[in-house]
Structures are given as structure tokens and as C-alpha cells.
Amino acid sequence: MKQCCYCKTVKSLDEFNKDKSSKDGHYSACRKCVKERKRIYYSKNKDSILKKCKENYFSDVELSRKRKREYTAKHRDSECLRAKFWYSKNKDKKSEYDKKYAKRNIDKRRLASKKFRNNHPGRKRADTAYRRAWRIKATPQWSDLKAIRMFYEKCPNGYHVDHIIPLQGKNVSGLHVLNNLQYLIARENLSKSNHYSIEHNGIK
Ligand SMILES: [Zn+2]
Numbered sequence: 001m002k003q004c005c006y007c008k009t010v011k012s013l014d015e016f017n018k019d020k021s022s023k024d025g026h027y028s029a030c031r032k033c034v035k036e037r038k039r040i041y042y043s044k045n046k047d048s049i050l051k052k053c054k055e056n057y058f059s060d061v062e063l064s065r066k067r068k069r070e071y072t073a074k075h076r077d078s079e080c081l082r083a084k085f086w087y088s089k090n091k092d093k094k095s096e097y098d099k100k101y102a103k104r105n106i107d108k109r110r111l112a113s114k115k116f117r118n119n120h121p122g123r124k125r126a127d128t129a130y131r132r133a134w135r136i137k138a139t140p141q142w143s144d145l146k147a148i149r150m151f152y153e154k155c156p157n158g159y160h161v162d163h164i165i166p167l168q169g170k171n172v173s174g175l176h177v178l179n180n181l182q183y184l185i186a187r188e189n190l191s192k193s194n195h196y197s198i199e200h201n202g203i204k
Helices: 031-044 046-059 061-074 076-089 091-104 106-119 121-135 145-153 186-192
Strands: 159-163 181-185
Touching: 031 046, 046 061, 061 076, 076 091, 091 106, 106 121, 121 145, 121 159, 181 186
Parallel strands: none
Antiparallel strands: 159 181
16 A cells, blocks of 8 residues: 555555656556646647657658557557547548648559559459449449459459349349349450340340
């Protein structure tokens, strides 16, 4: 047991932070008082503390970023929560920042997206198909877009992904759903166009 030097309450030792330099190995103030004093100090000196933090951060940006990455990797869950909480309070600020960032890095982003699309041709086709299906409202809410994307990405060479019932057919219109997709040899797909043979597909 030990008496706190601020609130004068007698508390058990585990309510005091550890301090190797002190005789009994603990701070003279209890955790609660230390926390409260830190809070008061911070609120009184917020500007200068933040300024100092900023200066420290920018004195060696690379090192700061590395430290931040390491910290985030170690405390992934709590950092995720913190980020989510921050986002819920600062949605406008974030969207404003994103817009500015996009404007500043327009060429960089275009290049990155082009590179990504060139490396993932299936993904590119899946996105194009989705946009088209979305425009003509052929994608129901329950459509499994992840599975559809995988289907496009796994399309074998020389084949196209085809809607069994075309999205804008003459007689019937199909949906942009996994069950309505098939792989067709490229040429066959082109000649089939938007024609859906009712007889051939067994619909009466
Ligand atoms: Zn205390």
C-alpha cells in the first residue's frame, strides 16, 4: 500500500505506474492522478505540444513514416478502431482531403490505375461489364460481384466472358449475375451478339 502524493489516498501498489528510479519502484502519484495531470497539461499546452510533434515528425520524414508503419503493424486492431473513430467524426475533412490529394496526384493515379489494369486484364473486363450492367440496371442487389470478378479474372486465353441471356436481348433480358455467365471462344461470342436463341436454350 502507498499514499498518493496528490490525492493523498492510500492505494495498492498496482495502482501506481512503475518507476525504476524510485525507492519502491513506483511513481509517487497514482495512475489516476498522473492521467489527470497529463490531461490538464495537454489541454493547457496543446498548441506547443502539437507544434513540437510536427517538428519532430518532419525533421526526418522517412524515419517517422517507418516508425508509424511499424507501430501500426504491431497495433493493427487498435489503430483500425482509432482510424474508424476518427473517420466517423471527420467525414467532411477526409473527403475534402481525398479530393485535394486526387487533384495533386492526378498523373500518378492515372499511371497506377493503368498499370494495374494492364496487369489484371480480367479485372478490367469485369469492371467494364459491371459499369455497363449497372447503367442498364441489370445488376440486382444480391448479385455476387466478387464471384463475378473472379469469373472474369479466370477467363482462359482466347475466350470471352459471355452473358448466356444477353443483358439487352431481343426477346428477353438477362441479369449481370454469376449464373448468367459463361466462357465462349472469342469469335463465337462476336457472332452470337445480342441474339438469344430461345429454342436452343430450352425456354418455351
Ligand atoms: Zn492520486
